[in-house]
Amino acid sequence: MVHTQFDCIILGGGLIGLTAALALSKLDLNIAIVERNPLEKLRKSSGDQRTSAISASGKVMLDTLGIWDLLKSNAEPILDIRVSEKNTKGFVHYSHVDADNEPMGYIIENEIIKKTLIDSNKASPNVSLIFGQSVNGFSSGDSAIQLELSDSNLLNGSLLIAADGANSPIRTLTGLKTTKIDYKQTSIVFTVNHTLPHNGVAHERFLPGGPIAFLPMTDQRSSVVWTEKTSIAKELTNLDTEDFLRGASIRIDDCLGKLSIIGSWATYPLSLTYAENIIEDRLVLVGDAAHRIHPIAGQGLNLGLRDIAHLVDKLAQAQHTGLDVGSYEVLRRFQSSRLVDNTSLVAATDGLNRLFSNDSRVIKLLRGVGLSGVNMVGPLKRVFMRAAMGHLGQLPSLLEGTLPHPTS
């Protein structure tokens, strides 16, 4: 049995755990990242068919961490967002012209982000990638935490960062109170080519079963996120490809011309998971382990990136003042910095889904009025846009474009 000592141990090598490792490596901390999937399997393909809409501030963060240059040739700028509802007058059109001519975000394939993060972490001398291992046990004491891996080796550290996803085994082991709601909806995700150009426009159409979004990708492709009640999603995936694509295309009034599917589709059952407390002794929850939200606004990853940016600031301040990075005081400051952002996005995405995935005639009328109202009121629309771009509130260093420095 081998004992190894680290400053921070990150559990989970998803997009959030990998970003956390890269960001913390800039603080001169000694980091271990533990992931149950083997490294080479993830580098080849993790089977993730999704793309992520990275907000403008998320882009600043990835740039500050030194990986935007590696991603940008695969990133399609979002220039316009058209939100509509079938058979109502309501329609919102967000244009980058209203946002200082900056793109409102970028669409990138998750697989590409993950590979880039893995390679950048591999090149960091103070990050140890412990892949192909899961966790058998976990204990926390006054001065350290200890993780027992599936090969029986022990890792000791000052802080455990749980980025182990929505079903977080660590959250369950520690008994942190969690709210869970099954939306009984499933997103079918796939990539298409189309005969007409997307011109950088993201389309989102609200339908009673859930929204369908067409997100612009490089090379005249779009990523489709088609959300339906789970029973209907099952029927849709049993259709032949031509009927399936026809169904997707008519939902956005065939505005991209003829669609052809690239590869296959994948399904993602949707739920809300929200931990009321995201800290315990020498433990923090980040990303989906702390909050899995509905993808209706494409914000889950962006929210997790903001967790990391705030955590890195708090750990840098701790180093500067000589505090233990796993001490309760440091973690408490982190938790309070995340309260408003986390709870407001959980509430907003849950509320939006309830409002739009509904066939009541009265609600439909109100929705239509609401959508056109937002479209007409310029300043209000700009506030919504800046929030989606991640520009509201006090920003941590990584979102402002600087690396936090332990000595500043």
Ligand SMILES: Cc1cc2nc3c(=O)[nH]c(=O)nc-3n(C[C@H](O)[C@H](O)[C@H](O)COP(=O)(O)OP(=O)(O)OC[C@H]3O[C@@H](n4cnc5c(N)ncnc54)[C@H](O)[C@@H]3O)c2cc1C
């Ligand atoms: C359909 C859909 C579309 C979305 N689109 C967007 C979007 O456009 N923009 C956006 O911002 N967000 C989007 N999201 C949300 C985003 O994908 C998630 O918020 C994000 O991927 C969460 O990353 P994570 O690293 O926290 O969790 P995960 O990706 O779940 O990673 C957790 C990792 O932990 C590992 N793990 C778990 N348990 C253990 C263990 N015991 N030992 C070792 N390893 C373990 C897992 O193997 C996994 O690699 C979307 C979500 C869905 C469902």
